[in-house]
Amino acid sequence: MKPLFHKVPVKPESSFSIRHDIRPNFDTIWHYHPELELHYIIKGEGVRFIGDNISNFSYGEIILMGENLPHTWRCKEEYFENNPDLVVEAIVIHFLPDCLGKYLLTLPEAYMIPKLYEKAKSGMVINGEAREKVAKLMQEVTKASNLERIILLLSILNILAETDEYTTIATDHSFYQSNESDTIRLNKVCTYTLSNYKKDITLEEISAISNLSVTSFCRYFKLMTKKTYYDFLIEIRISHACRALVEDKLPTEVICFDCGFNNVSNFYRHFKKVTGITPLEYKRKYLTQ
Structure with missing residues (x-):
């Protein structure tokens, strides 16, 4: 599918974006953006499309996606039946590679971060103890402010950069950019296929x-x-x-x-x-x- 460019909104007083979503479903379109994305599914089940990979997702999953890696989540059909007791919940962090300053990436102590960003270009499912630690820190970021937000983001990046508890998702992160009509067409194909x-x-x-x-x-x-x-x-x-x-x-x-x-x-x-x-x-x- 041809992904649509998505502009991630970031508040003027923030260096990166964090959302805590609770809604009926993840009915998002196939899209990409220059920010890396750390996605923590707290509630919800369905199928995810990341790069050239199609897999199931379920609650507890944490995924790190690199810049411009196309993706979308599609919930199971029951999430579209207007059941007030059935909702999805996720914490999503978007951040540009140099959101904390370009100089940070050149520091000798931070040499693992550029390597992490390179691995993330194919998408990473975070597993094991690393997943547990990152989940806890992501919960804390939603409540943090000012310098504490940056400290927590650095702590998350440190865990992700050092862990070997991850699975690579996509085999190829190259793709074609699109216009709006192309994206609408291919999302129709995707939606119809998932329903039939x-x-x-x-x-x-x-x-x-x-x-x-x-x-x-x-x-x-x-x-x-x-x-x-x-x-x-x-x-x-x-x-x-x-x-x-x-x-x-x-x-x-x-x-x-x-x-x-x-x-x-x-x-x-x-x-x-x-x-x-x-x-x-x-x-x-x-x-x-």
Whole structure:
């Protein structure tokens, strides 16, 4: 998908932005910005798109994304059913690489920070003890003011720069910039796919959604995403299958058909191609953690 440039609002009296959001859902568009983003999901579940990666997200997840890395979060369908008891909650920090001054990055004591920024260009899921420490500090930043805000941000960066408890998200952070009409078109495709992945979606059907001929749509989608629409649809289905396997409420064969696959052998083949392991191995891996 072609991401839309997003201008992150920062108050004149602040060197970086922090938000504590509580709302019905994360119905955000596919976008990018020059700021790094540290995103802590307190409540909520769904699918996230970061660079060329499609994965599930759930509460407790902390992600650091580098400058201009395109991303969006899409909640599960139940978050769009106007249930007042079902909300999402997140703390989000946006900061430019040199928000604390360009000289800081040249200090010998801070040599790990530029290295962290480079790793963040592909996105990082923060795990283990580092995640616990960063979550606590992010809560504190929401209540801090003046110099304490900067001290807490530096403490967070110090933890992230030194930890090896992280997983890289995207394999490629290059992308095409877009205009507003392109972004609206591809967000329509994304939204429609997430709402209808359980059924057969033909190229004629999805091309009509984007107001393009089938040939033009296939060429356009491949150019923008570096993958075919069929590959994109498969990844969406597999991400939902992964969540269902971890929830462990349904047999694998039922999950297969519930996620839009027409036969079990195809499901197993596509699952291993996307994840690198079989559904049973995936289930054992996460249920034994």
